[in-house]
Amino acid sequence: MAMGKVLISGRHLTKVYGTGNRKKAAVDDVSFDFHEGEIISIVGESGSGKTTLAKMIMGLLKESGGAIEYDGKPRQMKRYRERKAYWKDIQAIFQDPFSSFNVFHRVEKLLVDCIKLQGLKLNKDEEYAKMKEACSFVNLKFEELYNKYPFELSGGQMQRLMIARIFMLHPKVLIADEPTSMVDACSRSTILDMLLKLRDENRMTIVFITHDVGLAYYVSDTICIMEHGRIVEAGRAEEVIHHAEHPYTKQLINDVPKIHSPWVLD
Template sequence: MKLSNNTRLEVRELTKIFVSGRRKITAVDQVSFEIHEREIVSLVGQSGSGKTTIAHMILNLLKSTSGSIIFDGKDIKDIKKKIYWRNVQGIFQDPFSSFNQFFVVKKVLRDSFKILDKSFNNEEKDKIIIKALESVNIDPGDVLEKYPFELSGGQMQRIMIARIFIIKPKLLIADEPTSMIDSILRANILKLFEKLREKQGTSIMFITHDIGLAYYVSDRIFIMHRGKIVEAGSAEQVIMNPNHTYTKGLIEDVPTLHKEWILTKRS
């Protein structure tokens, strides 16, 4: 697929040092990369490598120690949060924690319209909600009147993605969104990312510790190790011809199932 070269997000020498007492942890160390319009990139690394810290800084939930984040040509420090979050949204590992447990799905999804600058009445909202649920292959009748605890992790994760179909951000940061879902459903979630990109032109940063999943879904892969990006390139390049020993180790750990995916994508 042909990619646009317009830069959506640019991260420049981004650093985060956590200070707790006398201890300093450099969670993110001088990281630079860009994400283009309609591009799906994966940030891959083992637990503790700094992935979530980067996600939180890009989502403007956490301040950087130094460096900058430029969205559509503007430093995010100079963009009002409400406007920024209309454009840049996140989904996380545990969809239940992002949901109010006391609200039914209909209420949660109606509330997601609050961030938009246009106002809708409930009837208009519900039409859009139903379309969004259908986009993520959920029968609205199955979920609209249910509370989160009545739904499975896979359903909840798809409802989180339905929210993204409603808000239509330009950039989605998805931080290990499939790690609580079994492997068959995982592929379906990843297909929804492709659909978001196709239908809405969304740029997506997919964060995972699984380089097989990263290969399956992304145009480019960034490998993170101890706070630094140690390797970056097209998905094919990184998987078929890795440069860094750390990347080679990650590839050796890919389970068989994903090796089949790799073959599928190649053919």
């Protein structure tokens, strides 16, 4: 798919924790341009800064330095209505789907809240039809979920519900932070296919946060490699994987298990 205009960009982003001699930069002078309809993977090991960067893009963490632009304009997050407008366009799916749900609320409230966030005025039948359509998109039957609480569902069902939520909201940008790491292999493939389908149908920009360079190569147009808070290598997925230049990128690639590697026995 051809990429569109630059939708969201960062310039010299920094996030520093601590003070004085205990200062530590979780994100250190990071710049990027993400395009409409592009799939980007930010790859790195634990502690590389990738999740901190994702939270800054989401507006959940305030940057210590630098700036983010959205749709060609400086991002405004000071007022509630500005944050609400931004979060209407930029949504996230996190690693642990259970942490995204209020355990005291039934499943349908999550979906009804999506309708309210869009400002839609629907009657009960129209709400039901919209929720049923969203569940159908992720291969769930709304009738079987109705009146249930999150703890009554499996991790795979919960993660698919999060995608149903994205289907209803139609955001322009989706931050997917390790969205398949807590589900089985079958569910992992299904969830990835659903996300790619959303991108194809809605020209949604998807930013994957992952430690899995193999997954990044499979799904991405662009790969950014992060180490110690910095993007040390970035480019088209094929170029980064097949012509890696930075030693850390080469290490990540070499750590991927090879199917045809000979067994090494002690």
